[in-house]
Amino acid sequence: MYGFTIIYNSTSKFSIENSKSISYKNHSFFYEQSSKFLNDKIFTETPDFIIGIDGVILNLSQLKKQHNIIDYTALIIHLFDLDKQFFKQFKGDFSGFIFNKNTEELICFTNHIGSQKLFYSQLDSSTIVSHRLETVTQFRKENRLNVVAAYELMTFGGMIENKTLATDVYRLLGGEQLTVTPTSFKVSKYLDFNFVKATDTDSKKAIQKLDELFTSLITLEYEKDKEYGYEHFATLSGGLDSRMNVMAANRMGYQTHNFCFSQSNYDDHKIAEQISNDLNNKFSFISLDNAEYLTQLDENIEIYDGLIFYLASAHYNYTLNNLDREKSGLIHTGQIGDAILGGFVSLSKPNYFSSMMSKKLEHKLAPIDTSKYASEETFKLYNRLFNVTTAGCYVSSHHQSYIVAPFLDPEFIALCLSLHPNLKKEGKIYLEWINKLRPEVAKYKWEKTGFRPDAQWKNKLSQYSKKVKITYYTVTNQQHKTSMNPYDYWYNNNKEVALFFENTFKNQIDCISNSELKKDVCFLFETGNTIEKSMVLTLLSTIKKLKIKA
Template sequence: MKSTTSFVFMGGGKENNIIDSFRLLHNEIIESDNFMFGRNTNNRFMDDKIFFEDEELIVLVDGYILNFGDLTNSTSSSSRFLTIKNLYIKYGSRIPNELRGEFSLFIYDKTKKEFFIFTDQTSSKPLFYVKVRNMVFVSSQIYVLVEMLNKMAVKLSLNLFSSYQLLTFGYMIHDYTLFDEIKKISAGNYLHIYGNSSTIENYHNFSDESLTLDSKEKIIDEIYYRLKYATSMQLKKDDEYRTNHLITLSGGLDSRVVTYLAAELGYKVECLTFSESDYDDEKIAKRIADDLKYELIFYSLNNGLFLKNIEQIIKANNGIVFYAGAAHQFAAVKKLNLNNYGLLHTGQLGDALLGTYLSKPKLIGPSLDSGAYSRKLIPKITNDIDKIVKNYNSEQIYKLYNRGFNAILNGHFILSDEIECASPFLNVDFIEYSLKIPFHLKYDEKIYREMIVKKMPNAAKIPWERTHMLPKYSPKFQYLTKGIRFSYSFISGKKDYAISMNPFEYWYKKNDDLRKFTKKFFNENISVLDPHQELKNDCEILFNNGNFIEKSMVLTLLETSKLFL
């Protein structure tokens, strides 16, 4: 069974068909007269994954809590269940602010008869919910909600606004899914159920409205030491469970920072790299692994055949992000025997938090197309998007919550059947400090690159994949260096894979099998949109005239509709 955490509240009393179906979908159950908790798990970090009740509380934790040991000591608790219980007594609905890690948390207060269902501050463990009649369903997997609705003879309806979001951004913003009936619990929010009422409430917000007055030297120190501490916390979680350490390593800055920090902390790790063979990601990763005397596992993405795994990926990501986005990592990890590893350590969102989400060196508001992969269909959603965008005070915060938490972290979530993931850049304390750094210092990743040069000189001696130059040089050089290499490739007739880790267009053009598969898949499934002729016509135009990413966004919409409608 897929890794799943779920809950059902039956406000009108027991519904036997719902109960029977819920039991079939979950290996472990806690139930009462009008509610049920259920889960399937990947059997990792089981001491963290509480599933227990006493006379006063029911607690369910999915994921891992990095500071569980410290919290258990500080609350003088004799078990991790009691740690959560004591924290809940003290902090109530603000309890997630005390926790560090990637987690979702379910609490039922038997005395108050209240339910609290939390996702973490970055929504790294997404939860989806449906309110229908006098019932509330919550699950980490949309297929569970679909099954529950089927038992109630409730048919899902495609959300056209969300569909155009997917075809524009490659993901959905705010709390949207592709279906009218299903919403996502956004980062820093929780679902509160009391009596027959249920509301979405907030416990945490990230903000960049208050900037630090620290000197540049102090900021560099803070970035370095906060990242080192966060990396240490994550590696210690592996140690706690006596597992080996695995880090994804590419030619970028974020993964090398994590890898060199692990070395500074005295850890021996294994590195996983995936890219087109002989591309800079492979070459640079090998240089880093050789420098640190680390073992490197390489998975070749040649020909892009992994892009044919549409159904498998959509089932893993619930259709909320275009399937090609993290398909490379999904394919690589699936090839590994992960039994001896703990966390999969990544560098997710490092560059985003330290500069790439700034289009100017100052505070500006988000634009309608911030973070879009395609602009062809933006006029279809302009008015509705504008209303949502106005809720964000800055471009950086808008991109962080939507492109970052809603889309990029899909790379972690889709692996939840196999392994738990961690990035030191997702440490809440690091995120909050990074958002206080003045915009002019973060722009162009200036202070990030300076930190690497000053604090991690060996890491700074190896070229950066984006620019093909040392990290001390501005990423603006990427346009010059890539232009030169592309021109050389064109003139010489030699294949140059240095344009991208994922050269989608190259694969699509050169791989006849992939091209035929993609066209066949589209032709066989476009009829699923027959009830929505305007949307269908737009998908036909986007698929036939768009690049591969635009085609993959169309295929994601078709496959998700086919699976769940």
């Protein structure tokens, strides 16, 4: 894993293997650096500052040109002098910090979706910030389980807001910054999507805006690959989002290497291969048939730090482990497109918790304050998309790469949120955009519905046709034809997977001493489906790995 660790105001000796380090008074800075996109990273010291930025800044070249400054360090100092929140100008997958030696003010930040992890905690007069949760818990030495977070993990598949499984250890959320001085400690927002007003009702103008911005963002992400001489790697499935990226890139002259991962011969596989072949793109398929990745618990716990149930993107991690990516740079995707263009708009009254993954322990959840969010959409944006769905970003960082998608851009997210919910219900605006300005996207079947996405009525019909199809395959024991990840089919038909789950549970359940929690954990594992069982294993393995008292 790659990123920064900062120990603020501590005389304790602390070191991190295989890291670069800078010290100033009682402050220590460490950087574990990956080997790609090196010109976008910085870890340096000047007479007045210590600066660190990790990840990829898609618009770095544009910022240098705009301010007529070639040197990266000089640019950051110049931007900081203009505005301490200079990082809100960045586009991409990044995190970083700037430390002012004269005032001893430390500002840490992550990007607008929090896709680069930064954990923080205070201990006496010291503060620690790190991209690794384990580093923070090691510094604290004694750690207790955050029981509220444990129940959220076993219900939502991840945490609500900034919690972790360790009490008094938090994560910096998307659009947040942490500011520490000798006399203060403050977490604040530099970007808040709750302030976007959903008032735009002109669908014609909205579609034009979406397409123009989408096109400019495609250019931005693919030109970053070209800057480094990397091959364009792009995910491709049977969904709309990934094909929007790939087909837009193709239209603009960017040839992509497409890769797909799913159960063999499922719609995701067949549709993706057909699209890729028609575009004359290189195509790679990673079969998930043997379900091997379901047993790769430890590696995925290391990647997610227990923030998300380990199967969230374990299939993606398995794919990158088995894909030849020596020449690849960014991972181009369509991530969150369907969600921000209507997927989180309820048809009737708002349902903030409709994305709950298990209701078996719902009654044990602590109260969740939804009043601080402007709408159902923004609640799900922060707590579902940014906290759970973007798990793939953690995986990509683990593999020295970064996920990019036009839909992840802060300006694009704000544009989507500005559209009135009536335009987005059942994906209405998305389908209009495709059929009016990108009709080639609608030539192929949509895995979600089983139909081509060329008419709104097909969406409604699919609600019934999909149920019939799934029921038939379930009754005839052909669940492997119902999903790219038929978890329950694999669990019930692969003895090695079932045995791994059972043995892991038996070996780790005694790490919980809280009798009520232990009873609930046993109940969820014994009665739950494969996803619910994986939530339990995530909880137990994280407790064990981090040596948390539970």
